[in-house]
Amino acid sequence: MSTFSGLNTAFSSLNAQRVALEVSGQNIANANTVGYTRQRAHLESVSGAQISRGTFSQPVGQGVSIKGIERLGDLFLDARVRSTGSSAAMLSARADAYARIESILNEPSDNGISHSFNELWSGFQEVAKSPQTLATKQVVLERSRAIASELRNGYSALETQWIQQHQEITGQVAEINAAAASVAEFNTQIQLMNVSGGNASELIDQRQLVIQQLAESADATARFREDGTVDVSVGGNILVSGNSAQKLAVTGPSTLQGVMGATAQTLQVVWERPGSPTVNFDGGEISGKLLATAPAGQGGLIAKAAQGYNDVATSLATSVNGLLAKADGGKPLFALGGDPAAKTLSVTLTDPEDLKVGAPNMGEFDGSIADEIAQLGSSIDGPSAQWKTFVVKVGVEAKSSATSAEVAYSAFETAATLQLSNASVDIDEETVNLLTYQRGYQAASRVLTTIDEMLDQLINRTGVVGR
Numbered sequence: 251m252s253t254f255s256g257l258n259t260a261f262s263s264l265n266a267q268r269v270a271l272e273v274s275g276q277n278i279a280n281a282n283t284v285g286y287t288r289q290r291a292h293l294e295s296v297s298g299a300q301i302s303r304g305t306f307s308q309p310v311g312q313g314v315s316i317k318g319i320e321r322l323g324d325l326f327l328d329a330r331v332r333s334t335g336s337s338a339a340m341l342s343a344r345a346d347a348y349a350r351i352e353s354i355l356n357e358p359s360d361n362g363i364s365h366s367f368n369e370l371w372s373g374f375q376e377v378a379k380s381p382q383t384l385a386t387k388q389v390v391l392e393r394s395r396a397i398a399s400e401l402r403n404g405y406s407a408l409e410t411q412w413i414q415q416h417q418e419i420t421g422q423v424a425e426i427n428a429a430a431a432s433v434a435e436f437n438t439q440i441q442l443m444n445v446s447g448g449n450a451s452e453l454i455d456q457r458q459l460v461i462q463q464l465a466e467s468a469d470a471t472a473r474f475r476e477d478g479t480v481d482v483s484v485g486g487n488i489l490v491s492g493n494s495a496q497k498l499a500v501t502g503p504s505t506l507q508g509v510m511g512a513t514a515q516t517l518q519v520v521w522e523r524p525g526s527p528t529v530n531f532d533g534g535e536i537s538g539k540l541l542a543t544a545p546a547g548q549g550g551l552i553a554k555a556a557q558g559y560n561d562v563a564t565s566l567a568t569s570v571n572g573l574l575a576k577a578d579g580g581k582p583l584f585a586l587g588g589d590p591a592a593k594t595l596s597v598t599l600t601d602p603e604d605l606k607v608g609a610p611n612m613g614e615f616d617g618s619i620a621d622e623i624a625q626l627g628s629s630i631d632g633p634s635a636q637w638k639t640f641v642v643k644v645g646v647e648a649k650s651s652a653t654s655a656e657v658a659y660s661a662f663e664t665a666a667t668l669q670l671s672n673a674s675v676d677i678d679e680e681t682v683n684l685l686t687y688q689r690g691y692q693a694a695s696r697v698l699t700t701i702d703e704m705l706d707q708l709i710n711r712t713g714v715v716g717r
Contacts, residue, residue, distance in 0.1 A: 262313030263694035332465035343538025348648035371627030378617035387602035469533035
Protein backbone atom coordinates (compact mmCIF):
# COMPACT_ATOMS: atom_id res chain seq x y z
CA MET A 251 0.00 0.00 0.00
CA SER A 252 1.42 3.41 -0.96
CA THR A 253 2.07 5.92 1.80
CA PHE A 254 0.60 8.57 -0.47
CA SER A 255 -2.55 6.45 -0.71
CA GLY A 256 -2.91 6.84 3.05
CA LEU A 257 -2.83 10.61 2.61
CA ASN A 258 -5.68 10.36 0.11
CA THR A 259 -7.67 8.16 2.49
CA ALA A 260 -7.25 10.65 5.34
CA PHE A 261 -8.14 13.55 3.03
CA SER A 262 -11.33 11.80 1.85
CA SER A 263 -12.37 11.40 5.48
CA LEU A 264 -11.68 15.05 6.21
CA ASN A 265 -13.83 16.07 3.24
CA ALA A 266 -16.66 13.64 4.11
CA GLN A 267 -16.81 14.67 7.78
CA ARG A 268 -16.79 18.35 6.77
CA VAL A 269 -19.71 17.87 4.35
CA ALA A 270 -21.63 15.89 6.99
CA LEU A 271 -21.00 18.71 9.49
CA GLU A 272 -22.32 21.26 7.00
CA VAL A 273 -25.47 19.19 6.42
CA SER A 274 -26.14 19.00 10.17
CA GLY A 275 -25.53 22.75 10.37
CA GLN A 276 -28.09 23.28 7.60
CA ASN A 277 -30.61 21.15 9.51
CA ILE A 278 -30.08 23.13 12.71
CA ALA A 279 -30.36 26.43 10.84
CA ASN A 280 -33.75 25.35 9.44
CA ALA A 281 -35.12 23.70 12.58
CA ASN A 282 -37.99 26.22 12.62
CA THR A 283 -38.45 26.60 8.86
CA VAL A 284 -41.98 25.59 7.81
CA GLY A 285 -41.92 22.67 5.37
CA TYR A 286 -38.20 21.94 5.75
CA THR A 287 -37.26 18.26 5.62
CA ARG A 288 -34.10 17.17 7.39
CA GLN A 289 -31.17 15.90 5.34
CA ARG A 290 -28.30 13.47 5.77
CA ALA A 291 -24.96 13.10 4.04
CA HIS A 292 -24.79 9.62 2.53
CA LEU A 293 -21.27 8.33 3.19
CA GLU A 294 -19.96 5.24 1.40
CA SER A 295 -16.64 3.46 1.81
CA VAL A 296 -14.31 3.23 -1.19
CA SER A 297 -13.08 -0.30 -1.77
CA GLY A 298 -9.45 -1.14 -2.44
CA ALA A 299 -8.55 -1.65 -6.09
CA GLN A 300 -6.66 -4.73 -7.25
CA ILE A 301 -3.15 -3.73 -8.34
CA SER A 302 -0.94 -6.13 -10.27
CA ARG A 303 2.39 -5.94 -8.49
CA GLY A 304 3.57 -9.48 -8.35
CA THR A 305 1.62 -11.17 -5.65
CA PHE A 306 0.66 -7.90 -3.96
CA SER A 307 -2.75 -6.26 -4.05
CA GLN A 308 -4.34 -3.30 -2.30
CA PRO A 309 -5.08 -4.75 1.18
CA VAL A 310 -7.50 -2.07 2.48
CA GLY A 311 -9.98 0.42 1.15
CA GLN A 312 -9.20 3.87 -0.13
CA GLY A 313 -11.28 6.01 2.18
CA VAL A 314 -14.81 7.34 2.04
CA SER A 315 -16.86 9.19 -0.57
CA ILE A 316 -19.98 11.36 -0.49
CA LYS A 317 -22.64 9.56 -2.51
CA GLY A 318 -25.11 12.39 -2.08
CA ILE A 319 -27.29 14.39 0.29
CA GLU A 320 -30.43 12.46 1.21
CA ARG A 321 -33.73 14.21 1.88
CA LEU A 322 -35.36 12.19 4.65
CA GLY A 323 -38.96 12.61 3.54
CA ASP A 324 -41.54 9.85 3.16
CA LEU A 325 -43.72 9.85 0.03
CA PHE A 326 -46.42 7.76 1.72
CA LEU A 327 -46.67 10.07 4.74
CA ASP A 328 -46.75 13.09 2.42
CA ALA A 329 -49.56 11.51 0.38
CA ARG A 330 -51.52 10.76 3.56
CA VAL A 331 -51.22 14.38 4.69
CA ARG A 332 -52.47 15.58 1.30
CA SER A 333 -55.41 13.16 1.35
CA THR A 334 -56.54 13.91 4.91
CA GLY A 335 -55.92 17.63 4.40
CA SER A 336 -58.16 17.63 1.35
CA SER A 337 -60.99 15.89 3.20
CA ALA A 338 -60.65 18.13 6.25
CA ALA A 339 -60.66 21.28 4.10
CA MET A 340 -63.81 20.22 2.23
CA LEU A 341 -65.75 19.33 5.39
CA SER A 342 -64.55 22.47 7.17
CA ALA A 343 -65.77 24.63 4.28
CA ARG A 344 -69.17 22.93 4.45
CA ALA A 345 -69.34 23.29 8.24
CA ASP A 346 -68.40 26.97 7.93
CA ALA A 347 -71.23 27.53 5.43
CA TYR A 348 -73.70 25.91 7.83
CA ALA A 349 -72.36 28.03 10.71
CA ARG A 350 -72.98 31.20 8.71
CA ILE A 351 -76.52 30.08 7.88
CA GLU A 352 -77.18 29.35 11.56
CA SER A 353 -75.98 32.84 12.50
CA ILE A 354 -78.47 34.28 9.99
CA LEU A 355 -81.33 32.18 11.42
CA ASN A 356 -80.44 33.41 14.90
CA GLU A 357 -82.44 30.66 16.61
CA PRO A 358 -83.28 30.15 19.38
CA SER A 359 -83.28 33.80 20.35
CA ASP A 360 -85.58 36.58 21.52
CA ASN A 361 -84.63 38.34 18.30
CA GLY A 362 -85.39 35.36 16.07
CA ILE A 363 -88.33 34.79 13.76
CA SER A 364 -89.85 32.15 16.05
CA HIS A 365 -90.23 34.79 18.75
CA SER A 366 -91.70 37.23 16.21
CA PHE A 367 -94.23 34.62 15.12
CA ASN A 368 -95.27 34.09 18.73
CA GLU A 369 -95.66 37.84 19.15
CA LEU A 370 -97.78 38.05 16.00
CA TRP A 371 -100.14 35.24 17.05
CA SER A 372 -100.41 36.74 20.52
CA GLY A 373 -101.34 40.05 18.93
CA PHE A 374 -104.13 38.45 16.91
CA GLN A 375 -105.38 36.76 20.10
CA GLU A 376 -105.69 40.19 21.71
CA VAL A 377 -107.54 41.48 18.65
CA ALA A 378 -109.93 38.52 18.92
CA LYS A 379 -110.75 39.56 22.49
CA SER A 380 -111.46 43.19 21.59
CA PRO A 381 -111.80 43.56 17.82
CA GLN A 382 -113.18 47.08 18.15
CA THR A 383 -109.96 48.37 19.77
CA LEU A 384 -107.70 50.05 17.22
CA ALA A 385 -104.65 49.92 19.50
CA THR A 386 -104.53 46.12 19.46
CA LYS A 387 -104.91 46.14 15.68
CA GLN A 388 -102.09 48.66 15.38
CA VAL A 389 -99.88 46.29 17.39
CA VAL A 390 -100.68 43.48 14.92
CA LEU A 391 -99.73 45.71 11.99
CA GLU A 392 -96.40 46.61 13.62
CA ARG A 393 -95.62 42.99 14.42
CA SER A 394 -96.58 41.97 10.88
CA ARG A 395 -94.15 44.57 9.49
CA ALA A 396 -91.45 43.32 11.87
CA ILE A 397 -91.75 39.69 10.79
CA ALA A 398 -91.88 40.65 7.10
CA SER A 399 -88.74 42.72 7.60
CA GLU A 400 -86.97 39.85 9.36
CA LEU A 401 -87.77 37.46 6.52
CA ARG A 402 -86.51 39.99 3.96
CA ASN A 403 -83.36 40.66 5.95
CA GLY A 404 -82.68 36.96 6.40
CA TYR A 405 -83.01 36.32 2.69
CA SER A 406 -80.77 39.29 1.90
CA ALA A 407 -78.15 37.95 4.32
CA LEU A 408 -78.21 34.62 2.46
CA GLU A 409 -77.73 36.50 -0.82
CA THR A 410 -74.70 38.23 0.69
CA GLN A 411 -73.31 34.91 1.91
CA TRP A 412 -73.74 33.39 -1.54
CA ILE A 413 -71.91 36.30 -3.20
CA GLN A 414 -69.10 36.00 -0.65
CA GLN A 415 -68.76 32.29 -1.42
CA HIS A 416 -68.70 33.09 -5.14
CA GLN A 417 -65.92 35.64 -4.59
CA GLU A 418 -63.97 33.18 -2.46
CA ILE A 419 -64.24 30.49 -5.14
CA THR A 420 -63.07 32.95 -7.81
CA GLY A 421 -60.13 34.01 -5.65
CA GLN A 422 -59.28 30.41 -4.85
CA VAL A 423 -59.27 29.44 -8.54
CA ALA A 424 -56.81 32.27 -9.18
CA GLU A 425 -54.63 30.93 -6.36
CA ILE A 426 -54.80 27.42 -7.84
CA ASN A 427 -53.64 28.74 -11.21
CA ALA A 428 -50.75 30.58 -9.57
CA ALA A 429 -49.79 27.51 -7.52
CA ALA A 430 -49.87 25.28 -10.60
CA ALA A 431 -47.55 27.66 -12.44
CA SER A 432 -45.27 27.66 -9.39
CA VAL A 433 -45.08 23.84 -9.35
CA ALA A 434 -44.19 23.84 -13.05
CA GLU A 435 -41.38 26.34 -12.39
CA PHE A 436 -40.10 24.26 -9.47
CA ASN A 437 -40.10 21.20 -11.75
CA THR A 438 -37.83 23.00 -14.19
CA GLN A 439 -35.43 24.17 -11.48
CA ILE A 440 -35.28 20.78 -9.77
CA GLN A 441 -34.68 18.94 -13.02
CA LEU A 442 -31.81 21.30 -13.92
CA MET A 443 -30.35 20.97 -10.43
CA ASN A 444 -30.41 17.17 -10.60
CA VAL A 445 -28.82 17.11 -14.05
CA SER A 446 -26.00 19.36 -12.87
CA GLY A 447 -25.37 17.15 -9.84
CA GLY A 448 -26.60 19.69 -7.29
CA ASN A 449 -28.78 19.22 -4.21
CA ALA A 450 -32.45 20.15 -4.85
CA SER A 451 -33.77 19.25 -1.39
CA GLU A 452 -34.75 22.81 -0.46
CA LEU A 453 -36.54 23.28 -3.79
CA ILE A 454 -38.39 20.00 -3.26
CA ASP A 455 -39.48 21.19 0.20
CA GLN A 456 -40.86 24.41 -1.26
CA ARG A 457 -42.65 22.48 -4.01
CA GLN A 458 -44.17 20.15 -1.43
CA LEU A 459 -45.72 23.12 0.39
CA VAL A 460 -47.34 24.32 -2.84
CA ILE A 461 -48.63 20.82 -3.66
CA GLN A 462 -50.10 20.56 -0.15
CA GLN A 463 -51.85 23.88 -0.76
CA LEU A 464 -53.29 22.49 -4.00
CA ALA A 465 -54.42 19.33 -2.20
CA GLU A 466 -56.28 21.30 0.47
CA SER A 467 -57.81 23.65 -2.09
CA ALA A 468 -58.64 21.29 -4.94
CA ASP A 469 -57.92 17.71 -3.78
CA ALA A 470 -54.83 17.58 -5.99
CA THR A 471 -52.87 14.32 -6.24
CA ALA A 472 -49.18 14.02 -7.12
CA ARG A 473 -47.17 11.49 -9.13
CA PHE A 474 -43.39 11.75 -8.86
CA ARG A 475 -41.11 10.99 -11.78
CA GLU A 476 -37.56 9.65 -11.80
CA ASP A 477 -36.17 12.92 -13.17
CA GLY A 478 -37.34 14.75 -10.04
CA THR A 479 -40.40 16.38 -11.58
CA VAL A 480 -43.95 15.79 -10.39
CA ASP A 481 -47.28 15.58 -12.21
CA VAL A 482 -50.24 17.10 -10.37
CA SER A 483 -53.81 16.01 -11.16
CA VAL A 484 -57.18 17.45 -10.15
CA GLY A 485 -60.33 15.42 -10.63
CA GLY A 486 -58.42 12.83 -12.64
CA ASN A 487 -57.08 15.38 -15.13
CA ILE A 488 -53.55 16.75 -15.37
CA LEU A 489 -53.08 20.22 -13.89
CA VAL A 490 -49.27 20.23 -14.02
CA SER A 491 -47.05 18.06 -16.19
CA GLY A 492 -43.34 18.78 -16.21
CA ASN A 493 -42.83 22.49 -16.84
CA SER A 494 -46.34 23.15 -18.20
CA ALA A 495 -49.47 24.02 -16.20
CA GLN A 496 -53.16 24.16 -17.14
CA LYS A 497 -55.54 26.88 -15.98
CA LEU A 498 -59.02 26.85 -14.40
CA ALA A 499 -61.87 29.36 -14.64
CA VAL A 500 -65.23 30.02 -12.96
CA THR A 501 -68.49 30.04 -14.93
CA GLY A 502 -72.16 30.28 -14.02
CA PRO A 503 -74.49 32.67 -12.19
CA SER A 504 -73.19 35.55 -10.11
CA THR A 505 -76.16 35.90 -7.71
CA LEU A 506 -78.19 33.62 -5.48
CA GLN A 507 -81.27 34.09 -7.66
CA GLY A 508 -79.38 32.43 -10.51
CA VAL A 509 -79.38 29.08 -8.64
CA MET A 510 -83.02 29.32 -7.53
CA GLY A 511 -86.19 28.05 -9.17
CA ALA A 512 -86.87 26.03 -12.29
CA THR A 513 -84.29 27.92 -14.36
CA ALA A 514 -81.50 27.39 -11.82
CA GLN A 515 -77.97 27.32 -13.19
CA THR A 516 -74.89 25.84 -11.52
CA LEU A 517 -71.74 27.66 -10.50
CA GLN A 518 -68.86 25.63 -11.95
CA VAL A 519 -65.10 25.53 -12.19
CA VAL A 520 -63.96 24.57 -15.69
CA TRP A 521 -60.72 23.93 -17.56
CA GLU A 522 -59.53 26.83 -19.69
CA ARG A 523 -59.39 24.91 -22.96
CA PRO A 524 -61.69 24.23 -25.91
CA GLY A 525 -65.04 22.91 -24.72
CA SER A 526 -64.47 24.22 -21.17
CA PRO A 527 -64.96 20.80 -19.52
CA THR A 528 -66.08 20.89 -15.91
CA VAL A 529 -63.57 20.14 -13.17
CA ASN A 530 -64.92 17.30 -11.04
CA PHE A 531 -63.50 17.93 -7.59
CA ASP A 532 -63.44 14.92 -5.27
CA GLY A 533 -62.55 17.00 -2.22
CA GLY A 534 -60.75 20.11 -1.12
CA GLU A 535 -62.00 23.44 0.22
CA ILE A 536 -63.31 24.57 -3.15
CA SER A 537 -65.53 21.47 -3.32
CA GLY A 538 -67.19 22.43 -0.03
CA LYS A 539 -67.77 25.97 -1.27
CA LEU A 540 -69.24 24.76 -4.55
CA LEU A 541 -71.68 22.64 -2.55
CA ALA A 542 -72.68 25.72 -0.56
CA THR A 543 -73.43 27.68 -3.77
CA ALA A 544 -75.15 24.87 -5.73
CA PRO A 545 -78.89 24.89 -6.60
CA ALA A 546 -81.20 23.43 -3.96
CA GLY A 547 -81.88 20.39 -6.15
CA GLN A 548 -78.16 19.58 -6.06
CA GLY A 549 -77.91 19.95 -2.30
CA GLY A 550 -76.89 23.61 -2.29
CA LEU A 551 -76.78 24.71 1.34
CA ILE A 552 -77.52 28.40 0.81
CA ALA A 553 -80.15 27.78 -1.86
CA LYS A 554 -81.98 25.32 0.40
CA ALA A 555 -81.96 27.85 3.23
CA ALA A 556 -83.24 30.56 0.87
CA GLN A 557 -86.00 28.23 -0.28
CA GLY A 558 -86.91 27.67 3.35
CA TYR A 559 -87.35 31.43 3.80
CA ASN A 560 -89.46 31.62 0.63
CA ASP A 561 -91.69 28.75 1.74
CA VAL A 562 -92.31 30.33 5.15
CA ALA A 563 -93.01 33.75 3.62
CA THR A 564 -95.47 32.22 1.15
CA SER A 565 -97.15 30.17 3.87
CA LEU A 566 -97.51 33.23 6.11
CA ALA A 567 -99.02 35.39 3.40
CA THR A 568 -101.40 32.79 1.98
CA SER A 569 -102.63 31.41 5.31
CA VAL A 570 -103.25 34.81 6.95
CA ASN A 571 -104.69 36.40 3.83
CA GLY A 572 -106.85 33.34 3.21
CA LEU A 573 -108.46 33.63 6.64
CA LEU A 574 -108.87 37.41 6.39
CA ALA A 575 -110.68 36.89 3.09
CA LYS A 576 -113.45 35.17 5.06
CA ALA A 577 -114.02 38.27 7.21
CA ASP A 578 -116.75 40.82 6.58
CA GLY A 579 -114.97 43.37 4.37
CA GLY A 580 -111.67 41.58 4.94
CA LYS A 581 -108.56 42.76 3.12
CA PRO A 582 -105.23 40.97 2.68
CA LEU A 583 -102.62 41.82 5.30
CA PHE A 584 -99.55 40.63 3.37
CA ALA A 585 -98.47 40.99 -0.25
CA LEU A 586 -95.96 38.91 -2.22
CA GLY A 587 -94.30 41.11 -4.81
CA GLY A 588 -92.96 38.24 -6.84
CA ASP A 589 -89.93 35.95 -6.79
CA PRO A 590 -88.24 35.53 -4.36
CA ALA A 591 -91.18 35.53 -1.96
CA ALA A 592 -89.18 36.22 1.21
CA LYS A 593 -87.49 39.27 -0.30
CA THR A 594 -90.71 40.80 -1.67
CA LEU A 595 -92.98 40.11 1.32
CA SER A 596 -94.64 43.31 2.61
CA VAL A 597 -97.59 44.48 4.69
CA THR A 598 -100.31 46.13 2.62
CA LEU A 599 -102.47 47.59 5.41
CA THR A 600 -101.49 50.90 6.95
CA ASP A 601 -104.70 51.87 8.74
CA PRO A 602 -105.72 49.60 11.67
CA GLU A 603 -109.39 50.18 10.79
CA ASP A 604 -108.79 48.22 7.57
CA LEU A 605 -107.94 45.09 9.56
CA LYS A 606 -111.34 43.36 9.54
CA VAL A 607 -111.53 40.23 11.69
CA GLY A 608 -115.26 39.59 12.12
CA ALA A 609 -117.25 36.93 10.32
CA PRO A 610 -120.10 38.16 8.05
CA ASN A 611 -123.27 39.13 9.86
CA MET A 612 -121.69 38.64 13.31
CA GLY A 613 -121.46 42.29 14.31
CA GLU A 614 -118.55 44.59 15.11
CA PHE A 615 -117.65 42.77 18.33
CA ASP A 616 -116.93 39.51 16.57
CA GLY A 617 -113.25 38.55 16.43
CA SER A 618 -113.59 34.95 15.31
CA ILE A 619 -111.35 35.42 12.24
CA ALA A 620 -108.60 36.88 14.41
CA ASP A 621 -108.94 33.88 16.70
CA GLU A 622 -108.55 31.51 13.73
CA ILE A 623 -105.42 33.37 12.66
CA ALA A 624 -104.05 33.14 16.21
CA GLN A 625 -104.52 29.37 16.05
CA LEU A 626 -102.03 29.23 13.17
CA GLY A 627 -99.36 29.41 15.86
CA SER A 628 -100.25 25.91 17.05
CA SER A 629 -101.13 24.47 13.65
CA ILE A 630 -98.99 21.47 12.64
CA ASP A 631 -98.66 22.82 9.10
CA GLY A 632 -98.84 26.56 9.78
CA PRO A 633 -96.02 29.04 9.09
CA SER A 634 -94.67 28.76 12.66
CA ALA A 635 -94.42 24.96 12.44
CA GLN A 636 -92.90 25.27 9.00
CA TRP A 637 -90.26 27.67 10.31
CA LYS A 638 -89.44 25.45 13.27
CA THR A 639 -89.08 22.38 11.05
CA PHE A 640 -86.78 24.32 8.75
CA VAL A 641 -84.63 25.60 11.64
CA VAL A 642 -84.38 22.17 13.28
CA LYS A 643 -83.35 20.57 9.99
CA VAL A 644 -80.61 23.14 9.45
CA GLY A 645 -79.45 22.71 13.04
CA VAL A 646 -79.22 18.92 12.77
CA GLU A 647 -77.35 19.10 9.46
CA ALA A 648 -75.03 21.78 10.81
CA LYS A 649 -74.21 19.70 13.89
CA SER A 650 -73.54 16.63 11.79
CA SER A 651 -71.35 18.65 9.43
CA ALA A 652 -69.37 20.19 12.31
CA THR A 653 -68.79 16.74 13.84
CA SER A 654 -67.58 15.33 10.52
CA ALA A 655 -65.23 18.28 10.11
CA GLU A 656 -63.80 17.74 13.59
CA VAL A 657 -63.17 14.04 12.92
CA ALA A 658 -61.56 14.80 9.55
CA TYR A 659 -59.37 17.51 11.06
CA SER A 660 -58.29 15.14 13.80
CA ALA A 661 -57.20 12.61 11.15
CA PHE A 662 -55.32 15.37 9.34
CA GLU A 663 -53.53 16.41 12.55
CA THR A 664 -52.51 12.79 13.16
CA ALA A 665 -51.11 12.47 9.64
CA ALA A 666 -49.31 15.80 9.93
CA THR A 667 -47.79 14.76 13.27
CA LEU A 668 -46.47 11.52 11.78
CA GLN A 669 -45.01 13.45 8.87
CA LEU A 670 -43.33 15.95 11.19
CA SER A 671 -41.91 13.23 13.42
CA ASN A 672 -40.25 11.71 10.37
CA ALA A 673 -39.15 14.85 8.53
CA SER A 674 -38.62 17.58 11.12
CA VAL A 675 -35.27 18.46 12.65
CA ASP A 676 -34.43 17.07 16.12
CA ILE A 677 -31.93 19.47 17.71
CA ASP A 678 -30.69 16.82 20.16
CA GLU A 679 -30.06 14.35 17.34
CA GLU A 680 -28.26 16.96 15.27
CA THR A 681 -26.10 17.94 18.25
CA VAL A 682 -24.99 14.32 18.65
CA ASN A 683 -24.27 14.16 14.92
CA LEU A 684 -22.18 17.32 15.13
CA LEU A 685 -20.07 15.80 17.90
CA THR A 686 -19.73 12.54 15.95
CA TYR A 687 -18.60 14.25 12.76
CA GLN A 688 -16.33 16.57 14.73
CA ARG A 689 -14.58 13.62 16.34
CA GLY A 690 -14.33 11.93 12.94
CA TYR A 691 -12.76 15.07 11.49
CA GLN A 692 -10.29 15.27 14.36
CA ALA A 693 -9.36 11.62 13.94
CA ALA A 694 -8.83 12.03 10.20
CA SER A 695 -6.66 15.06 10.92
CA ARG A 696 -4.60 12.96 13.30
CA VAL A 697 -4.13 10.27 10.65
CA LEU A 698 -2.99 12.94 8.20
CA THR A 699 -0.51 14.30 10.74
CA THR A 700 0.83 10.83 11.49
CA ILE A 701 1.40 10.02 7.82
CA ASP A 702 3.06 13.39 7.36
CA GLU A 703 5.49 12.57 10.18
CA MET A 704 6.18 9.17 8.60
CA LEU A 705 6.94 10.82 5.27
CA ASP A 706 9.19 13.33 6.98
CA GLN A 707 11.11 10.45 8.55
CA LEU A 708 11.33 8.65 5.20
CA ILE A 709 12.36 11.64 3.10
CA ASN A 710 14.50 13.69 5.42
CA ARG A 711 16.08 11.17 7.77
CA THR A 712 16.62 7.94 5.84
CA GLY A 713 20.29 7.42 4.95
CA VAL A 714 21.72 9.85 7.47
CA VAL A 715 22.75 7.30 10.08
CA GLY A 716 25.82 8.41 12.00
CA ARG A 717 25.51 12.08 11.26
